[in-house]
Amino acid sequence: AQTVTQSQPEMSVQEAETVTLSCTYDTSESDYYLFWYKQPPSRQMILVIRQEAYKQQNATENRFSVNFQKAAKSFSLKISDSQLGDAAMYFCAYRRGGSRLTFGEGTQLTVNP
C-alpha cells in the first residue's frame, strides 16, 4: 500500500522569505502523480501544484515549485516570497492512475509579518 509522510507538523516563515515543506512517499509503482493541496482556515481544499512521475522537470506554479526526487521518493514544496495568504495547512498527496488520492498528515504553515 502506498503511504505518504509529512514529517513537519508545523512550520513558520517570515513574510517575503522562502520556506520548504517536506514530503516522502512509499510506492512500488513507476508511473504515478503527486500533488500539493492547501487548506486555509476556510477549510477549502485547493490544488496548488502537481507533478507527473515520468517527468524529470520539476513543476512550477508562480511562487510555488517542487523538488521531485524520484529515486529518493521525495516531493518537497518550496514557497518563495511568502505572503500572509499562504498561511494554511498543506497536504502532500499521491495518486496512481485513476485510483484514490493518498494524503499525508499535513503541515501547518504560519507566515509571520
Added chain:
Amino acid sequence: DAGVIQSPRHEVTEMGQEVTLRCKPISGHNSLFWYRQTMMRGLELLIYFNNNVPIDDSGMPEDRFSAKMPNASFSTLKIQPSEPRDSAVYFCASSLRSGGGEGQFFGPGTRLTVL
C-alpha cells in the same frame, strides 16, 4: 465554471437522526470521491465512484453510512442513524478518471455536528 457544489454547508442534528449530504461534481468529471476530515484521523476516503459506479467503499465506517450516485451530476452521502462520533467535515471531490494527473477538485465541505 462552477466548482464542486456541496450542500448543506453546515448541518447540526441530534443523535439518531438521518443526515443526507449532497454533492454536484464539476461537469464532465467522471470520478467522484467522498472524504471525511477530523482532527484525530485527518482526511479519510470514504468511497469513490467512476462513471456513477461505486469502485471502492472500504472506507465507509459502517452500515450506517451509504452513498449513491444516480447520475453523473449528483451524489448523496447518507448517515442513518447519526452518532456524535460522526461529527466531522465531509468533502466531496471530483476528477477526470483518465490518467489521474489532473488532480481532484474539492467542494467547500459540509460541517456536520451531531449532538
